[in-house]
Amino acid sequence: MNSLAHPQSRFTPVVRDQDGPRELVILGSTGSIGTQAIDVVLRNPDRFRVVALSAAGGRVELLAEQALALGVRTVAVADPAAEGPLRAALAARAGGAPLPEVLAGPDAATELAATECHSVLNGITGSIGLAPTLAALRAGRVLVLANKESLIVGGPLVKAVARPGQIVPVDSEHAALFQALAGGTRAEVRKLVVTASGGPFRTRSRGQLAGVTPAEALAHPTWAMGPVVTINSATLVNKGLEVIEAHLLYDVPFDRIEVVVHPQSIVHSMVEFTDGSTLAQASPPDMRMPIALGLGWPDRVPDAAPGCDWTKAATWEFFPLDDEAFPAVELAREVGTLGGTAPAVFNAANEECVDAFLKGALPFTGIVDTVAKVVAEHGTPAAGTSLTVEDVLHAEHWARARARELAAG
Structure with a gap:
């Protein structure tokens, strides 16, 4: 690997x-x-x-x-x-x-x-x-x-x-997977479990998502992020991107990367090992911790961010992902499996659709639906072809233009 x-x-x-x-x-x-x-x-x-x-x-x-x-x-x-x-x-x-x-x-x-x-x-x-x-x-x-x-x-x-x-x-x-993977050898890893806050709409059905406004979608319950990432968190496109990223970073097959909804955003991800044990990395939602870990690796930076207060009662919840309401993760798996320029098409089309949604030109559910149409039109990359930067740029240019056309109706 x-x-x-x-x-x-x-x-x-x-x-x-x-x-x-x-x-x-x-x-x-x-x-x-x-x-x-x-x-x-x-x-x-x-x-x-x-x-x-x-x-x-x-x-x-x-x-x-x-x-x-x-x-x-x-x-x-x-x-x-x-x-x-x-x-x-x-x-x-x-x-x-x-x-x-x-x-x-x-x-x-x-x-x-x-x-x-x-x-x-x-x-x-x-x-x-x-x-x-x-x-x-x-x-x-x-x-x-x-x-x-x-x-x-x-x-x-x-x-x-x-x-x-x-x-x-x-x-x-x-960063959580990076740390948890230190608990075993490569051969001992059964699956990666990527957690998702679920965004502001985690309890809504697909039908209830149709009328979501940009202001509602930008009100993330846990993290303070830029507008594109915040909308991606609401649609769970961000989680789909993270599944592809986990596959590329750790060379773990897509069928061994799972997504689970964890509203408290304390457990940032987990690694399950072949003996049935699971190692989880937990900390309050503060990006300074993973940033400091990255800047200082292989050493940790003391007091980079506050830790969990174990003297106070707390409840951590975990729920299965509703793929019908939030189809972005499964679409990302398909895109990641296709490879080639498909991930570039997925990402570029999504950025254009998020922009259209924020401008009121596309409904919330239309973001991922439109991305899926663009990905389907792009098709399957030819087997054995090698990727170049020019290929990526060309695919992105086409995907952005096509997404804008579809968003405009």
């Missing part, structure tokens, strides 16, 4: 720690993952030093504050139009301190991913994170992966360049 992320290897990083703090590059620094990662770094200056940051460019004031607070050598924005405002924001806040180098353009994050450092945290949202993921791996960096889409749409490409153990996952579910 070619396990991209397996804790048993306790891998020796390709780029070894030098004296002093571990040097990091954070991609997507102004987003939810990026801001929480910076919180971990600022509370552990003896362990980590950020040398470069990248962001899309929509929050240049925050990006400038981050860059100066961390003393980075380079800061990048994907939007070329944001370069001027970023330079102005940096100059206004520098107070005479040296200004970092500024990069701008769609390839800026990819350039940063290959820069000299120990680890690259890819916290970019969406499949645009694929090129930085590949760049970091090719440069021999440890990839702390929060950008699940890059692995999902480019699975064979990532597997071709990643060394065993070079990827440390940040998703709470995959």
Whole structure:
């Protein structure tokens, strides 16, 4: 098995720690993952030093504050139009301190991913994170992966360049599996059990979901996330993506990856072993814990996030997934089994359908229904074909255009 992320290897990083703090590059620094990662770094200056940051460019004031607070050598924005405002924001806040180098353009994050450092945290949202993921791996960096889409749409490409153990996952579910897998050998693993909060509509039938509004879908009961991820959690598309990601990261067949609904979001995932025992990773829902684990691996970061309070009574519930109301997980299994460009089509079509839903152009149940239509039209990839970045980009372009056509009616 070619396990991209397996804790048993306790891998020796390709780029070894030098004296002093571990040097990091954070991609997507102004987003939810990026801001929480910076919180971990600022509370552990003896362990980590950020040398470069990248962001899309929509929050240049925050990006400038981050860059100066961390003393980075380079800061990048994907939007070329944001370069001027970023330079102005940096100059206004520098107070005479040296200004970092500024990069701008769609390839800026990819350039940063290959820069000299120990680890690259890819916290970019969406499949645009694929090129930085590949760049970091090719440069021999440890990839702390929060950008699940890059692995999902480019699975064979990532597997071709990643060394065993070079990827440390940040998703709470995959960080949980990563830790629980340390409890046994590969041959002893019977199944992976991925938990899902169920989102805000876990008790509703398919018929009750038809009239869901964007405001209702954005009100996640447990996690604070960006709009796309929050909607994906409500449809359970996010869980479908995580099933594909678990298959790729741990090389476990799809029929041995199970999804169970756990509303409290305390048990983040579990591994069942062949002797019938199950190991679960539990902690309050706080992304700083898996982020810190990824940044510090193979060492843990003390007090990264609060632990469970075992002095208080608590109830943890587990329910089977309602595949009729939430068909996204089974669709993802089909897509993952097809392989090739099918996962890229699934992901790109979903992003367009989420956008259409948020704009009121598509009903809630129409999101996954439309994605399924696009996937069906895409068909089965030809057997034996090798995947290229150009194949992924072409498939995504077609899927987005077709999803927009179907959403428009």
